[in-house]
Amino acid sequence: MGDDGTTLVVDPGVTAAEVAGLGAAVARRGWRPVAVWSTHAHWDHVLDGHGVRGLPRWRAGGPAADDDAGWARSRSDERDDDVALAAVLAAHPQDAPADVVPVRPEPYPHAAGTDRLDWRGPEVAVVAHAAHAPDHGALVVVRTGVLLCGDMLSDREVPLLDDTAADPVGDYRAGLDALAGAVERFDVSVVVPGHGSPGDRDELDRRLDADRAYLDALADGRSDDPRLADPWVADAHAVQLAALRR
Structure with missing residues (x-):
């Protein structure tokens, strides 16, 4: 604002x-x-x-x-x-x-x-990537170090892949890398996901690690991610696992 x-x-x-x-x-x-x-x-x-x-x-x-x-x-x-x-x-x-x-x-x-929003408000940088959806765009409010990341970096949901992509796992990894780069570039201290709870920098780093670990495990056909305790998330995980095995 x-x-x-x-x-x-x-x-x-x-x-x-x-x-x-x-x-x-x-x-x-x-x-x-x-x-x-x-x-x-x-x-x-x-x-x-x-x-x-x-x-x-x-x-x-x-x-x-x-x-x-x-x-x-x-x-x-x-x-x-x-x-x-x-x-x-x-x-x-x-x-x-x-x-x-x-x-x-x-x-x-x-x-x-440029990647800056041209508007009358504070400086906002756009982080565009193709993880989860081909048109995903996170926002960084530069002055306050806040990352608004849409359907990424959730404490409730595992990474949900774009099933229309040629390389959904690769796209998701690239999206996480883009967000991690923005975190370092703008010294982000708060993450606000679209689904889940806001978190501080330590929590943000933990979620980046957790999401990368989930992708590694998914590629190996396994996962013990605690977010799978939610039945809806477990169902989504099963669909993703089946799609990667085809």
């Missing part, structure tokens, strides 16, 4: 109530959101609702869709088919899933040859 309240909203919520609550919290604080950043284009990172509707949508880059309408339909289908979301809504029937933003996020504004 800038000194004048200029704010960038990152990956806002999952349910309609969460997105609206975030919008209300931003308004209460007098912040002025100028855009929404999507760390990648999976359905739960491109949502819309009260407080963020109508704002520009920015992304790191990656493959372009044929048309905005087709993009929105495909993301809505992903949302409606999501088993984890269905379980959340079954447990909380008063909730409803947030709407998918109707237009595809555009590449972020920046000066040619």
Whole structure:
């Protein structure tokens, strides 16, 4: 956030109530959101609702869709088919899933040859990579040393690979290397994942080590990662393991 309240909203919520609550919290604080950043284009990172509707949508880059309408339909289908979301809504029937933003996020504004966000807020560096999704883009708030990393470096989820990639494990390793490089370059002290809990620098380093160890074990056809205790994560791991064995 800038000194004048200029704010960038990152990956806002999952349910309609969460997105609206975030919008209300931003308004209460007098912040002025100028855009929404999507760390990648999976359905739960491109949502819309009260407080963020109508704002520009920015992304790191990656493959372009044929048309905005087709993009929105495909993301809505992903949302409606999501088993984890269905379980959340079954447990909380008063909730409803947030709407998918109707237009595809555009590449972020920046000066040619730089990785800095061109906006009125504080200095923000973009770390683009293809781990988890082909268009993944983490953010580093340079002044405060905060890394907003989307679906990476989670204390709850093992690395979830992009099953459409030619080399999903290699892409994920490269993504971890890109994040680790940014951590050193900007002296990052706080990590904020899209799924899981924030952590300090020691925790960030531990998660980098844990994710690399998981990839090593996955390639060997095994894993004793404690995050697999969650049934949903264990199921995702089994799918990844089966895919690599094919």
